[in-house]
Amino acid sequence: MDNSLWDGVVCDSTDGALRAEAVRALRILRERGVMHAVASRGEFAWTVEQLRKHGLHDRFAVIEVGWGRKSAAITRIAETLGVSLDQVGYIDAEPLERSEVAHALPQVRCYAARHVDVLPALQEFRAPVGAVPPPTSPMGFAHIHAR
Secondary structure, three states: OEOOOEOOOHHHOOOOOEOHHHHHHHHHHHHOOOOOEEEEEOOHHHHHHHHHHOOOHHHOOEEEEEOOOHHHHHHHHHHHHOOOHHHOEEEEOOHHHHHHHHHHOOOOEEEEHHHHHHHHHOHHHOOOOOOOOOOOOOOOOEOOOOO
């Protein structure tokens, strides 16, 4: 969520201003029936408090916050939602986190948070929910390394 949904690391008392492009993508994808979940590092209560503060808590079907591997959290989220891992897209600002998920769960599509504004334009987010997801976009947004 840090440097993905909001700027900075909120628990470090930085501004934590919402990233408008992330909120816009969240809204557009939600309108298309895409379910959203949180797989974040940190303290659960703190993260939920920040989501409520920004009026976003109800936009997430599942919230997984802790100190374990993101791939394990994503697996639990998929099981809770009853979706297969090949229907999951994962967004993170940190290349190391995306790499861990891509290595442990190669069927999960990984996206750099800095590209969140283009996600609604990608084919994999235009297909009806429940349809077989198309292959990774030819634009190459999966496994993009941060600057």
